[in-house]
Amino acid sequence: xxxxxxxxxxxxxxxxxxxxxxxxxxxxxxxxxxxxxxxxxxxxxxxxxxxxxxxxxxxxxxxxxxxxxxxxxxxxxxxxxxxxxxxxxxxxxxxxxxxxxxxxxxxxxxxxxxxxxxxxxxxxxxxxxxxxxxxxxxxxxxxxxxxxxxxxxxxxxxxxxxxxxxxxxxxxxxxxxxxxxxxxxxxxxxxxxxxxxxxxxxxxxxxxxxxxxxxxxxxxxxxxxxxxxxxxxxxxxxxxxxxxxxxxxxxxxxxxxxxxxxxxxxxxxxxxxxxxxxxxxxxxxxxxxxxxxxxxxxxxxxxxxxxxxxxxxxxxxxxxxxxxxxxxxxxxxxxxxxxxxxxxxxxxxxxxxxxxxxxxxxxxxxxxxxxxxxxxxxxxxxxxxxxxxxxxxxxxxxxxxxxxxxxxxxxxxxxxxxxxxxxxxxxxxxxxxxxxxxxxxxxxxxxxxxxxxxxxxxxxxxxxxxxxxxxxxxxxxxxxxxxxxxxxxxxxxxxxxxxxxxxxxxxxxxxxxxxxxxxxxxxxxxxxxxxxxxxxxxxxxxxxxxxxxxxxxxxxxxxxxxxxxxxxxxxxxxxxxxxxxx
Numbered sequence: 001x002x003x004x005x006x007x008x009x010x011x012x013x014x015x016x017x018x019x020x021x022x023x024x025x026x027x028x029x030x031x032x033x034x035x036x037x038x039x040x041x042x043x044x045x046x047x048x049x050x051x052x053x054x055x056x057x058x059x060x061x062x063x064x065x066x067x068x069x070x071x072x073x074x075x076x077x078x079x080x081x082x083x084x085x086x087x088x089x090x091x092x093x094x095x096x097x098x099x100x101x102x103x104x105x106x107x108x109x110x111x112x113x114x115x116x117x118x119x120x121x122x123x124x125x126x127x128x129x130x131x132x133x134x135x136x137x138x139x140x141x142x143x144x145x146x147x148x149x150x151x152x153x154x155x156x157x158x159x160x161x162x163x164x165x166x167x168x169x170x171x172x173x174x175x176x177x178x179x180x181x182x183x184x185x186x187x188x189x190x191x192x193x194x195x196x197x198x199x200x201x202x203x204x205x206x207x208x209x210x211x212x213x214x215x216x217x218x219x220x221x222x223x224x225x226x227x228x229x230x231x232x233x234x235x236x237x238x239x240x241x242x243x244x245x246x247x248x249x250x251x252x253x254x255x256x257x258x259x260x261x262x263x264x265x266x267x268x269x270x271x272x273x274x275x276x277x278x279x280x281x282x283x284x285x286x287x288x289x290x291x292x293x294x295x296x297x298x299x300x301x302x303x304x305x306x307x308x309x310x311x312x313x314x315x316x317x318x319x320x321x322x323x324x325x326x327x328x329x330x331x332x333x334x335x336x337x338x339x340x341x342x343x344x345x346x347x348x349x350x351x352x353x354x355x356x357x358x359x360x361x362x363x364x365x366x367x368x369x370x371x372x373x374x375x376x377x378x379x380x381x382x383x384x385x386x387x388x389x390x391x392x393x394x395x396x397x398x399x400x401x402x403x404x405x406x407x408x409x410x411x412x413x414x415x416x417x418x419x420x421x422x423x424x425x426x427x428x429x430x431x432x433x434x435x436x437x438x439x440x441x442x443x444x445x446x447x448x449x450x451x452x453x454x455x456x457x458x459x460x461x462x463x464x465x466x467x468x469x470x471x472x473x474x475x476x477x478x479x480x481x482x483x484x485x486x487x488x489x490x491x492x493x494x495x496x497x498x499x500x501x502x503x504x505x506x507x508x509x510x511x512x513x514x515x516x517x518x519x520x521x522x523x524x525x526x527x528x529x530x531x532x533x534x535x536x537x538x539x540x541x542x543x544x545x546x547x548x549x550x551x552x553x554x555x556x557x558x559x560x561x562x563x564x565x566x567x568x569x570x571x572x573x574x575x576x577x578x579x580x581x582x
Contacts, residue, residue, distance in 0.1 A: 031116070034085070038111050041098035043089045050086035054079070055370040062374050067382045074362040077118070084121035087365040088114075091125065091143045100148055110152040113162075122358065123168060124151075127220025128175050129361055131347035132339045136361070137384055139368050143175075150174040150195040157196045158203070165216060166203060172223025173199040181228035181293070181304065201233045202226065202300065210240055210476050212254045214319050215300030221351060222317060225302035231294045235275040239298035241474035242276075242541030246514045246571045247485070249469045251476070254319050256299055260292040260327055261405060262488065262516060262569055276540040279516050285312045285406070288327060292316070307335045311406055315344075323348045326401030345395050350387060360387040436500040436557055442579050446497050446560075448572040449482030456493030466495055471573070474542065484572050486522065486564035494563035499577070504555040506580040508548040509534065512573040516541045520570050523563045526553055531563075536570050543573060550580065 037046040057079055059065055073079060089097055101108050114120055130141050151174035154161050161170035178198045205211050218226070229236065243256050250256045264282025272278050278291050289305045292314030296303035303316040306325055313328030315336060323345060325334055334341030351357050363383035367376045437446050454465030466486055471479040486493050509524055515536045525531035532551040537544045553560075562575065 041102035043094040173227040176224025176228035211300035222302040229297040244472040246541035330398040332397040444577040451495035453496040488569040514571040
């Protein structure tokens with residue numbers, strides 16, 4: 001008579017042998033057991049047989065289970081196919097998966113494709129894996145309910161979503177749909193966008209080369225930190241257009257997060273109806289954090305809001321694949337996604353080594369699958385050892401980008417700390433030969449970058465004039481021309497132009513400029529005549545022409561000065577003088 005232990009071993013062997021022909025060729029078209037589970041919506045038997053088959057693949061003698069033997073085991077394509085199927089069923093829930101399969105024929109067909117595509121299942125599972133080591137070790141996490149429904153819609157809407165980077169993007173949009181990230185500031189959120197539209201939005205922006213190059217290389221988890229943005233698609237488009245127009249220098253090194261420095265640190269006088277109004281009105285740490293996350297995501301950079309003691313700031317993935325925290329304290333004071341800062345850093349770095357991360361998680365899936373507790377415990381311990389081997393960049397837990405800006409806006413509140421010198425862009429003092437601008441049909445059109453001289457002095461650090469930037473179209477295409485930027489918080493700043501005025505008299509002067517705040521002005525002066533004030537339209541960072549104003553000019557070579565009183569940043573494309581009444 002068999003003992004209970006002996007009977008258990010015999011039963012597992014019987015199940016394994018019985019189901020072996022059905023599972024070993026799981027990726028092939030003919031798999032009656034899989035087809036039966038999908039058509040009936042009953043995945044319990046398939047789950048049990050997969051567990052038994054996987055258990056038989058692991059040595060019964062635990063002395064033979066080593067890290068080396070496990071690494072070889074999880075490289076076996078046949079085993080990986082069954083392991084991914086078994087893990088997907090367990091993590092989604094056999095009953096939930098059955099309900100999904102039986103809902104309609106499209107669902108069943110999609111599942112048939114997915115559960116025969118080992119790579120797609122692995123991307124889905126690894127992208128959904130928690131970031132924290134403890135959660136990965138516990139293994140109690142589940143796949144997001146509804147993610148298969150979202151993915152299915154994308155799958156049928158776009159055949160390109162079935163392979164390559166668009167497959168990764170599709171899965172990311174499924175596990176991280178719009179609004180699943182922190183909502184933050186930016187107005188009352190609209191109903192969540194159709195999941196296909198959020199995927200299509202970023203795919204289209206990528207096809208049009210509107211996103212940064214790093215977007216191509218993201219993993220599924222990182223894509224989910226882009227697609228999950230609470231911002232509307234229209235806001236994301238505006239964010240890119242605004243940066244490309246107003247501060248194109250922030251495109252260099254993918255450092256658009258630096259625009260957070262222009263979000264005025266004060267109680268906003270305007271209502272937050274969208275992200276443009278957050279930039280317009282300003283805000284304390286919460287809105288600044290929301291804006292930092294949003295502007296990164298607009299360009300395809302993964303980003304997450306960060307909580308710190310009595311503060312909120314921003315984290316993002318840099319071009320080296322390392323997560324940074326800024327506008328607050330360092331990682332040691334941070335908390336995000338339910339983790340303390342350094343645990344998040346460790347988890348994100350573990351993902352950066354994709355091969356090792358995948359290998360480790362496959363071991364954990366195997367530990368959860370085998371029916372022997374001794375086998376499971378040993379495999380889990382070996383998986384933990386491999387997950388703790390990291391040879392990448394070291395991260396300073398106390399370092400933070402622009403940490404000084406966690407305080408109040410310099411010059412707004414008394415006693416505010418003065419910031420250290422910071423590089424805001426390309427700063428130049430123009431010393432070019434005098435080439436006067438001549439009138440064409442009586443109109444003098446001056447490209448702002450064609451100044452003959454510039455000077456300036458910042459409030460808290462030296463800055464010898466305006467900044468000179470390459471110009472881009474709103475979509476991010478180089479124009480082959482230049483523009484200037486009058487930076488915020490300058491004691492004084494001016495440019496000078498040599499102009500050959502055809503006739504003395506009264507002229508109308510207007511500008512093409514971009515501003516992100518209300519009540520911004522530039523002054524235009526010539527000789528001893530009274531300066532003319534040009535009110536710069538509040539254009540939300542996009543080019544707009546100012547209202548024409550009157551100015552008197554003398555005949556002949558004149559030096560025209562454009563100066564900035566204390567304002568919060570104006571980009572200038574051109575200035576134009578037209579005889580009054582013409």
